[in-house]
Amino acid sequence: xxxxxxxxxxxxxxxxxxxxxxxxxxxxxxxxxxxxxxxxxxxxxxxxxxxxxxxxxxxxxxxxxxxxxxxxxxxxxxxxxxxxxxxxxxxxxxxxxxxxxxxxxxxxxxxxxxxxxxxxxxxxxxxxxxxxxxxxxxxxxxxxxxxxxxxxxxxxxxxxxxxxxxxxxxxxx
Ligand SMILES: [Zn+2]
Ligand SMILES: [Zn+2]
Numbered sequence: 001x002x003x004x005x006x007x008x009x010x011x012x013x014x015x016x017x018x019x020x021x022x023x024x025x026x027x028x029x030x031x032x033x034x035x036x037x038x039x040x041x042x043x044x045x046x047x048x049x050x051x052x053x054x055x056x057x058x059x060x061x062x063x064x065x066x067x068x069x070x071x072x073x074x075x076x077x078x079x080x081x082x083x084x085x086x087x088x089x090x091x092x093x094x095x096x097x098x099x100x101x102x103x104x105x106x107x108x109x110x111x112x113x114x115x116x117x118x119x120x121x122x123x124x125x126x127x128x129x130x131x132x133x134x135x136x137x138x139x140x141x142x143x144x145x146x147x148x149x150x151x152x153x154x155x156x157x158x159x160x161x162x163x164x165x166x167x168x169x170x171x172x173x
Pocket of ligand 2: 133134136138147
């Protein structure tokens with residue numbers, strides 16, 4: 001997604017891009033881009049170019065509890081400030097310095113960052129996701145299994161024993 005600076009007219013320029021997923025490598029195994037659309041308003045001034053991007057991205061995410069993939073839409077809007085004046089340059093991620101040789105603005109990096117910050121904190125296919133059975137591995141959202149839910153915490157085993165010895169009761173509730 002390149003914008004050629006030479007071809008910009010003064011003032012507002014509008015672009016639309018539909019980059020494919022290979023263009024946006026997220027380097028995250030549990031997230032992939034299914035579809036992305038980006039509308040860019042490029043405001044071209046003498047020394048500065050202000051780019052405002054509105055993005056809608058469909059991502060495929062691997063649920064952290066049931067390991068199934070699910071899709072969700074991310075929407076974000078962000079502005080990147082490009083300047084050729086060093087005194088105007090703010091050393092943050094939304095500010096870029098243009099030098100005399102810069103011919104193109106690449107919007108891909110900003111898009112990748114915007115996707116990453118828009119991702120949900122937790123990757124869960126639904127708040128009601130029941131995950132996988134920790135014994136037989138069945139996806140409990142799809143079917144129920146007959147495994148008994150027992151506690152494997154060995155500390156409880158020790159406590160149980162003490163309790164049984166002291167009380168003669170064969171259960172710990
Ligand atoms: Zn899930
Ligand atoms: Zn099971």
